[in-house]
Amino acid sequence: MTSTRRQFLRTTALATSLVSAAPFIRAADPAKKYRTALIGCGWWGNNILREAIASERLKVVGLCDVDTRARDITAERVHDLNGDSPAKHNDFRELLEKEKPEIVLIASPDHWHALQTIAAVKSSAHVFVEKPTGHTVNESRAMLHAARNSGRVVQVGLHRRIGPHHVSAMKFLKSGAVGDVGMVRIFANGGGGRERPAPNLEPPEGLDWDLWCGPAPKRPFSQKLHPGGWRGFLDYANGQLGDWGVHWLDQVLWWSEEPYPKRVYCTGGRNIAGTPILTEKEQTSDAPDHQVAVYDFERFTCVWEHRRFGGTQSEKHGIGAYFYGTKGTLHVGWQDGWTFYPSDSKAPSVHEDSQLQQPDGHNLKLLWADFLAAIETGRKSVANIEVGHRSSVLPLLGMISWRTGRSLQWDGAKEEIVGDPEASRLLSRPYRAPWVYPDLTS
Amino acid sequence: MFRAHPLLMVAACTLALAQRGLSDDWPHWRGPQRNGTSSETRWLHEWPADGPKVAWKAEVGLGFSSMVIASNRLFTLGHADEQDTVHAFDASTGTTLWKHSYPAELGDKYFEGGTTGTPTVDGDRVYVLSRWGDMLCLGVADGKVHWTKNVQQETASRPPDWGFTGAPLVQGEHVFLNVGEAGLALHKKDGSVAWTSGKKEAGYSTPLPYREAGEDLAVFSSGEGYAAVRLRDGQRVWGVRWLTQYGVNAADPILHDGHVFLSSGYGKGSGLFKLGAAEPEATWKSKVLATQMNAAVLHQGHLYGTAGDTTTKAALKCVEFATGTEKWSRPNFGSGGVVIASGRLIALNGTGELMTAPATPDGFQPTATAQVVGGKTWTAPVLANGIVYCRNARGELVALDVHRP
Numbered sequence: 149m150t151s152t153r154r155q156f157l158r159t160t161a162l163a164t165s166l167v168s169a170a171p172f173i174r175a176a177d178p179a180k181k182y183r184t185a186l187i188g189c190g191w192w193g194n195n196i197l198r199e200a201i202a203s204e205r206l207k208v209v210g211l212c213d214v215d216t217r218a219r220d221i222t223a224e225r226v227h228d229l230n231g232d233s234p235a236k237h238n239d240f241r242e243l244l245e246k247e248k249p250e251i252v253l254i255a256s257p258d259h260w261h262a263l264q265t266i267a268a269v270k271s272s273a274h275v276f277v278e279k280p281t282g283h284t285v286n287e288s289r290a291m292l293h294a295a296r297n298s299g300r301v302v303q304v305g306l307h308r309r310i311g312p313h314h315v316s317a318m319k320f321l322k323s324g325a326v327g328d329v330g331m332v333r334i335f336a337n338g339g340g341g342r343e344r345p346a347p348n349l350e351p352p353e354g355l356d357w358d359l360w361c362g363p364a365p366k367r368p369f370s371q372k373l374h375p376g377g378w379r380g381f382l383d384y385a386n387g388q389l390g391d392w393g394v395h396w397l398d399q400v401l402w403w404s405e406e407p408y409p410k411r412v413y414c415t416g417g418r419n420i421a422g423t424p425i426l427t428e429k430e431q432t433s434d435a436p437d438h439q440v441a442v443y444d445f446e447r448f449t450c451v452w453e454h455r456r457f458g459g460t461q462s463e464k465h466g467i468g469a470y471f472y473g474t475k476g477t478l479h480v481g482w483q484d485g486w487t488f489y490p491s492d493s494k495a496p497s498v499h500e501d502s503q504l505q506q507p508d509g510h511n512l513k514l515l516w517a518d519f520l521a522a523i524e525t526g527r528k529s530v531a532n533i534e535v536g537h538r539s540s541v542l543p544l545l546g547m548i549s550w551r552t553g554r555s556l557q558w559d560g561a562k563e564e565i566v567g568d569p570e571a572s573r574l575l576s577r578p579y580r581a582p583w584v585y586p587d588l589t590s
Numbered sequence: 591m592f593r594a595h596p597l598l599m600v601a602a603c604t605l606a607l608a609q610r611g612l613s614d615d616w617p618h619w620r621g622p623q624r625n626g627t628s629s630e631t632r633w634l635h636e637w638p639a640d641g642p643k644v645a646w647k648a649e650v651g652l653g654f655s656s657m658v659i660a661s662n663r664l665f666t667l668g669h670a671d672e673q674d675t676v677h678a679f680d681a682s683t684g685t686t687l688w689k690h691s692y693p694a695e696l697g698d699k700y701f702e703g704g705t706t707g708t709p710t711v712d713g714d715r716v717y718v719l720s721r722w723g724d725m726l727c728l729g730v731a732d733g734k735v736h737w738t739k740n741v742q743q744e745t746a747s748r749p750p751d752w753g754f755t756g757a758p759l760v761q762g763e764h765v766f767l768n769v770g771e772a773g774l775a776l777h778k779k780d781g782s783v784a785w786t787s788g789k790k791e792a793g794y795s796t797p798l799p800y801r802e803a804g805e806d807l808a809v810f811s812s813g814e815g816y817a818a819v820r821l822r823d824g825q826r827v828w829g830v831r832w833l834t835q836y837g838v839n840a841a842d843p844i845l846h847d848g849h850v851f852l853s854s855g856y857g858k859g860s861g862l863f864k865l866g867a868a869e870p871e872a873t874w875k876s877k878v879l880a881t882q883m884n885a886a887v888l889h890q891g892h893l894y895g896t897a898g899d900t901t902t903k904a905a906l907k908c909v910e911f912a913t914g915t916e917k918w919s920r921p922n923f924g925s926g927g928v929v930i931a932s933g934r935l936i937a938l939n940g941t942g943e944l945m946t947a948p949a950t951p952d953g954f955q956p957t958a959t960a961q962v963v964g965g966k967t968w969t970a971p972v973l974a975n976g977i978v979y980c981r982n983a984r985g986e987l988v989a990l991d992v993h994r995p
C-alpha cells in the first residue's frame with residue numbers, strides 16, 4: 149500500500165517555488181544573450197545544448213569537436229533550433245580564442261575536463277562541465293582552484309541535486325522520517341556478459357584521433373571507444389563508478405553532515421567480461437564489470453555496488469541509493485522516483501514519482517536554469533564546482549583503492565592519502581606530451 | 591462416414607487455401623512490395639479484449655530481427671550464449687523445422703544487444719547477414735550451409751557502430767548488401783564478390799530496388815546519406831547528403847512519384863527530394879516525422895510512422911507525403927512500427943500493444959487493441975497468410991491468428 153504525505157508535499161512545493169522565484173530578485177537584462185560555445189558535440193553535449201537553447205538566453209557562437217561529422221550535425225541542429233550559425237572548431241583553444249564565449253559547455257570525455265575547464269575559466273567564461281570533474285583527483289583540485297581564482301560560475305552536471313524527486317527525497321530524509329541512518333547502499337546494476345574484442349581500425353575520415361586522446365595515452369582507434377564507448381576505458385574515464393557512481397555518491401554527500409569519508413576500500417574485476425585485451429589487431433574495454441566500494445564515514449557506512457551481469461529482476465530497483473534508518477529504508481531512484489519502506493510492516497509505504505524532463509530523461513532544464521540564475525545573481529549554483537569536486541573525488545579514490553588492492557586512509561581536509569606514497573602517486577597521472585598536468589598554479 | 595473422391599478433396603483444399611490467402615507471403619524485409627504493405631484483404635480487425643487467438647509462441651533469443659515468411663516457413667534471428675541463431679518454423683503451427691547457430695557478439699552498446707538484421711528468402715535459399723559481417727546462404731528446407739563468409743573482413747569496410755543491419759536484397763543472380771559506402775554485390779551462387787563500394791561505414795537500411803530508364807537501381811544508406819547505384823556495376827546515379835547523429839541512417843527510404851523520402855531520428859527529421867539530378871533537391875524538410883529505426887509506410891498520399899527516439903517515447907504520426915504537413919499525432923507510441931493491409935494500420939507500439947485502425951489522415955481511431963507481448967518491441971509486426979507475427983527484444987515471438995472465417 150502506498151500513500152502520499154500531503155503535508156510533506158505541500159512544504160516541498162512551497163520550498164520549490166521559493167527557489168525558482170529567487171533569480172528574479174536580481175534579474176539581469178532578460179534580453180541578454182550569452183555568447184555560448186559547446187566543447188564535445190556528442191549525445192550528452194547535444195542534450196545540454198538543447199536545454200540551453202530552449203532557455204532563449206544565448207547565442208551559440210561556437211562548436212568544438214574533434215569529429216567533423218559530430219560538429220557538422222550539431223551545427224545543423226543549432227541552426228534548425230534557433231537560426232544561429234556557430235563557428236566550427238577542431239581545437240578548443242582556437243574556439244576560446246576566436247569566439248570569446250561567455251559561457252562554455254563541456255561534454256567531452258572525462259580526460260579532457262580539467263584542461264578545458266581551466267582554459268575556459270581563464271578566458272573569463274562561465275562553465276557548465278559534465279561530471280566527474282576530473283579523471284584523477286589532482287585534476288579536480290586544479291579545476292576547483294582555477295574556478296575560485298577566476299570568480300566564474302562553474303556548474304557540474306549533477307542534475308540530481310535539483311531533480312524534483314531528489315529534492316523532496318532529501319527533504320524527507322532530513323526531516324527524520326527515516327530515523328537514524330546507519331548505512332547507505334548505492335548501486336547501478338544491469339545485464340551483460342563476456343566481452344569480445346573489436347578490431348582496431350584506422351580512425352574514420354574527419355576524426356582527429358590524436359587530439360581526441362589528448363593528454364591521455366593514445367590507444368589504437370576502435371569503434372568501442374568512439375562514439376560513446378569511452379567510459380569503459382580507464383585511460384579516458386573510470387567505468388561505472390566514475391559515471392553513475394558520481395551521481396549517487398553526490399546524493400550521499402548532499403545528505404551527510406560529514407564532508408568526506410575517513411577510509412575507502414574497493415574491489416572488483418572483470419570475472420565475466422574477461423581479461424582486457426589490447427593488441428595491434430584488436431581490443432576490449434578494460435573497466436571492471438563489477439565493483440564493490442566501501443566508504444567509511446564516522447556515523448555511517450556507504451557501500452557502492454555495480455554489476456554488469458545478472459540483471460535486476462530479483463530486486464525492486466535496479467539503480468539508486470538505499471538509506472537504511474531506524475524507521476525504515478528510503479530508496480531514491482531514477483525513473484522510479486523515491487519510495488520509503490517503513491520498518492513496521494503494517495505501516496504504508498510512501499512514494500513520490502520522478503519528474504523527469506524529456507528528451508534527456510533527467511533534469512537538465514532545471515540545472516541549466518540554476519546555472520543562469522547563479523551567473524545573474526551571484527549566488528552559488530546548486531552543483532557548483534566545490535560540490536562537484538567533492539563528489540567526483542570519492543569514485544576516483546575508489547579507483548585508486550581498486551588499483552592498489554588496499555584500503556586508503558583519507559584526510560579529506562588536506563585532500564591527502566595518509567601513509568601510502570604509492571597510492572598517493574595515483575592522485576595524478578603522467579600526461580602525454582605536449583600536454584601538461586594542471587596543478588594549483590594552473 | 592463417406593469416402594470422399596480424391597479429386598474433390600484436392601479441390602476443397604485448394605479452395606480453403608485460396609480463402610486463407612496462402613499466397614500472401616512476406617519473404618523479405620518490409621514485405622512483398624518492400625513498402626510495409628501486405629496485399630492481404632481477408633483478415634480480422636476486430637478482436638476480443640485479450641487480443642486475437644494465439645496460434646503459437648516461441649523463444650528465439652535476444653534481438654530486434656523481423657520475421658519473413660515464405661511457403662509456410664517462417665525465419666527469424668535471435669541471440670543467446672554468444673551465438674546468433676537462425677530459426678526456421680512452420681509458419682502455421684510454430685513447429686521448429688531447423689536451427690542454425692554461429693558465434694556472434696552480444697554487441698550491447700547502449701541497448702541490450704542481440705540480432706538486428708532480418709533474413710531474406712529467395713526460392714530455396716535463405717540469406718542472413720549478421721551485425722558483424724558474417725554472411726550465410728542456407729537451404730530453406732534443412733538449414734544446410736551452402737556458403738558462408740565474413741564480408742566485413744573480406745572487403746575491409748568499416749562496420750557501422752551498431753553493426754550491419756540492412757537485410758540482404760536478392761535480385762537476379764546476385765545478393766546485394768548494405769555493406770560499405772554504397773553497397774556490396776555478391777554472386778548468390780557462391781558468395782563471390784561482384785562489386786564493392788567505398789570503405790566508409792554503411793547505414794542501417796535495407797537496399798531498396800527500383801527500375802528507371804531500363805536500368806535496375808537500388809538505394810543504399812551510409813553514415814553520411816542515401817545513394818542510388820546501378821545494380822549491374824555499383825555505379826552511383828544520385829546521392830543525398832543526410833547527416834544523422836552517429837551515422838544512424840536506419841529507416842528505409844521511400845520512393846514515390848519521382849521523389850525519395852528520407853527520415854531519421856536524433857532530432858534530424860524528414861525530407862522529400864525530387865529525383866532527376868545527381869544531387870536531388872529538397873522539395874520540403876521538416877522535423878514533424880523522425881523515424882529513428884522503422885521506416886514509415888506510405889498509403890494513399892500519406893505517411894504513417896514514428897517521430898522521436900527510443901529515449902523520448904516517440905509519437906505515431908500521419909504526415910502528407912507531398913507537403914510534410916502533420917495530419918495527426920498519437921503521443922507516447924514508442925519505438926514500435928506499423929504495417930498496412932487492406933487500408934488499415936496494424937501498429938505495434940514500443941511496449942507490445944497491438945492496435946489496428948483505418949489508415950486515414952482523419953485521425954487514429956483503433957478498432958481493436960491488445961497487449962500481445964510484454965517488454966520492449968522495436969520490431970514492426972508482420973502479416974502473412976492470416977497471421978500477425980510480433981516479437982519483443984527478449985525474443986518472445988507470438989503468432990496471432992487473424993484469419994477471417
